Amino acid sequence: MHHEGVLRFEDVDVETVKTAALLSHRVERSDDTHRVVVDHSYFTAKRAIFEVSGPRSEQVTTRVVAAVHEAVIALQTKTVEMLASVNAAVINSLDDQEIVHSVLAEVMNVLPHADAGVFRLFDEESGYLIPVSHQGLSDDYTHYRLQPSESVSGEVFVTGVPAIHNGRQNIIDAHRVMSPESQSFMERSQIANALLCVPVTAEGKRLGTLTTLCFSPRGTFSPFDRTVLESLAAQVAVAYQRSLAYKNAIATADRLEKMRSDLEQKNTELDRAVQLHDEILRIFATSTSLIERLDRVADLFGVEFRFENVLGVDYCSHGWTDQRDNLEQIVEVAEAPVGFFHFRPIRDLPFQRALFGTLSTFVALDFVRDMSKLDVLNASKRSYFEDLLIGVERHGRFEEFGFRLERFYQIMVAKVSTPTSPDNQLYLHRSQTTLQNAVMLSNALMFHQDDEIVVVLSASTASALARNLDALKERALFLDFRLGASEVYDLSAFHPVAKLQAQRAAECLVRRGQTGILLHKEMGIEALLSGRGRKEIIDFSHDVLAPLLQDRKYEFLFETLRTYIREGKSAARAADILKIHNNTLYQRLAKVEALTCRKMTNADDFTLLSIACQLHSAYHR
Numbered sequence: 001m002h003h004e005g006v007l008r009f010e011d012v013d014v015e016t017v018k019t020a021a022l023l024s025h026r027v028e029r030s031d032d033t034h035r036v037v038v039d040h041s042y043f044t045a046k047r048a049i050f051e052v053s054g055p056r057s058e059q060v061t062t063r064v065v066a067a068v069h070e071a072v073i074a075l076q077t078k079t080v081e082m083l084a085s086v087n088a089a090v091i092n093s094l095d096d097q098e099i100v101h102s103v104l105a106e107v108m109n110v111l112p113h114a115d116a117g118v119f120r121l122f123d124e125e126s127g128y129l130i131p132v133s134h135q136g137l138s139d140d141y142t143h144y145r146l147q148p149s150e151s152v153s154g155e156v157f158v159t160g161v162p163a164i165h166n167g168r169q170n171i172i173d174a175h176r177v178m179s180p181e182s183q184s185f186m187e188r189s190q191i192a193n194a195l196l197c198v199p200v201t202a203e204g205k206r207l208g209t210l211t212t213l214c215f216s217p218r219g220t221f222s223p224f225d226r227t228v229l230e231s232l233a234a235q236v237a238v239a240y241q242r243s244l245a246y247k248n249a250i251a252t253a254d255r256l257e258k259m260r261s262d263l264e265q266k267n268t269e270l271d272r273a274v275q276l277h278d279e280i281l282r283i284f285a286t287s288t289s290l291i292e293r294l295d296r297v298a299d300l301f302g303v304e305f306r307f308e309n310v311l312g313v314d315y316c317s318h319g320w321t322d323q324r325d326n327l328e329q330i331v332e333v334a335e336a337p338v339g340f341f342h343f344r345p346i347r348d349l350p351f352q353r354a355l356f357g358t359l360s361t362f363v364a365l366d367f368v369r370d371m372s373k374l375d376v377l378n379a380s381k382r383s384y385f386e387d388l389l390i391g392v393e394r395h396g397r398f399e400e401f402g403f404r405l406e407r408f409y410q411i412m413v414a415k416v417s418t419p420t421s422p423d424n425q426l427y428l429h430r431s432q433t434t435l436q437n438a439v440m441l442s443n444a445l446m447f448h449q450d451d452e453i454v455v456v457l458s459a460s461t462a463s464a465l466a467r468n469l470d471a472l473k474e475r476a477l478f479l480d481f482r483l484g485a486s487e488v489y490d491l492s493a494f495h496p497v498a499k500l501q502a503q504r505a506a507e508c509l510v511r512r513g514q515t516g517i518l519l520h521k522e523m524g525i526e527a528l529l530s531g532r533g534r535k536e537i538i539d540f541s542h543d544v545l546a547p548l549l550q551d552r553k554y555e556f557l558f559e560t561l562r563t564y565i566r567e568g569k570s571a572a573r574a575a576d577i578l579k580i581h582n583n584t585l586y587q588r589l590a591k592v593e594a595l596t597c598r599k600m601t602n603a604d605d606f607t608l609l610s611i612a613c614q615l616h617s618a619y620h621r
Contacts, residue, residue: 309339
């Protein structure tokens with residue numbers, strides 16, 4: 001009929017804001033022509049206008065209206081069938097990624113005039129609506145993130161109200177709230193001719209938005225499309241939430257399984273630890289020394305290790321060799337480290353950890369017991385020495401604590417810088433062990449009290465004590481001790497004086513800030529400085545020698561004076577050491593006298609200068 005000119009028609013775009021959800025028509029008659037206006041805009045966003053002419057206009061008009069009704073019903077029927085297929089293909093999936101990446105294909109199948117689409121989900125951590133999938137758009141769209149209230153999708157997400165925009169200008173106008181980055185992206189992108197966006201909501205919580213686009217010149221979206229897309233979005237939301245719940249349930253099940261597996265493993269390790277505990281308990285109950293016990297542990301379990309503690313014990317199993325990839329197990333007593341096990345990792349590392357963890361517990365208990373014994377032994381030695389000080393020899397010349405009274409004696413006192421922590425007693429024990437290993441003479445009584453270690457040495461000859469002192473001086477270079485030594489004596493009544501001499505010599509080294517050994521007889525004038533602080537002594541020497549020390553150009557005069565004094569006022573020897581003429585020496589000494597206002601010929605002045613030079617040399621660092 002259209003070709004014969006009996007029927008003419010056209011589609012007209014209609015604003016969909018106030019479109020009713022029904023199909024209506026009206027007929028306008030003029031002579032032998034009928035003008036039929038059929039409003040199907042709710043379903044298509046368009047209105048169709050027909051013009052019918054000829055003798056059968058009434059019948060044709062009726063057929064035209066019926067045909068439009070049939071077409072709309074067919075559209076509805078097909079759409080419902082497609083929604084049902086979506087429900088079967090996507091909605092029943094428990095894979096959230098499958099839902100995310102398949103939903104747009106299903107949308108474009110249900111709405112065949114949709115050319116592209118994007119599915120956004122809200123990311124709570126970043127606060128953005130992020131495209132999780134898109135179709136029919138450039139790859140750059142993956143990075144097109146929106147804030148809530150931004151652009152059409154952001155506004156729909158915040159308000160929960162779907163949006164339909166038909167026409168390019170309407171779409172441009174709808175993007176009024178945009179960040180500079182999003183605005184720049186829009187300007188680089190192709191603008192669609194129609195846009196439909198609906199919220200994706202489940203259980204009252206908005207998850208994101210679902211947007212479809214149409215790029216056809218006359219493409220439009222209708223309220224019916226919106227209803228269809230809303231229905232699809234609701235199904236997607238429910239499916240997505242269900243998939244996440246399933247995913248969480250799987251994760252929970254995995255965690256429970258891991259917890260069960262971990263618990264089973266821990267129970268196994270606990271059983272092994274109990275077995276280890278019993279076997280190590282038998283070793284520690286039957287063996288005598290710590291070295292013997294560690295030997296039995298190494299043989300029984302076939303492990304190689306090295307052990308060291310703060311009291312100087314250093315044990316290595318038979319096949320041990322030091323390597324860089326060793327593991328370490330600390331032995332602690334009252335949270336203070338007292339020893340270390342070093343071992344190489346093996347395949348069954350949990351067993352190894354359990355073994356050395358249990359072993360360290362037994363060694364710690366052993367250490368506490370040994371420390372108690374050491375404290376008792378130390379107190380006994382101190383009591384024995386106090387008896388010696390007051391002249392009580394409890395067993396005559398018989399041996400006690402491995403010490404016997406010979407003819408000659410010497411007392412040493414070592415000042416130890418103990419830490420201000422609760423393990424200072426432990427530090428004293430360790431320092432005493434170190435000093436004991438350095439003393440060559442075996443006949444020695446050694447104990448500690450307060451911040452010092454007292455050593456009483458006895459030998460049948462004075463030369464034996466001298467040899468011991470010489471050997472100790474060499475070793476003292478590697479020890480962090482201030483060790484004072486008394487004179488060698490042969491009268492037991494001299495013990496109190498000897499102890500005082502050793503203490504004063506040790507205190508002298510403390511004042512000097514030096515480590516090493518100092519004999520009391522080598523203190524010289526410093527023997528009179530007991531009770532004086534280091535700063536007082538330095539200030540005294542500086543006051544006397546100030547004219548020579550304050551200006552670097554007079555350093556050579558100070559060196560001349562010190563050499564002259566050290567050489568016993570011998571001008572010849574001093575000039576020879578300084579490599580100058582005797583006359584030059586006397587000229588320099590004259591300048592020293594002028595600067596210091598002291599005369600070399602005056603006994604008091606020379607004594608003062610000598611003392612100041614000696615103290616400056618000993619204390620200046």
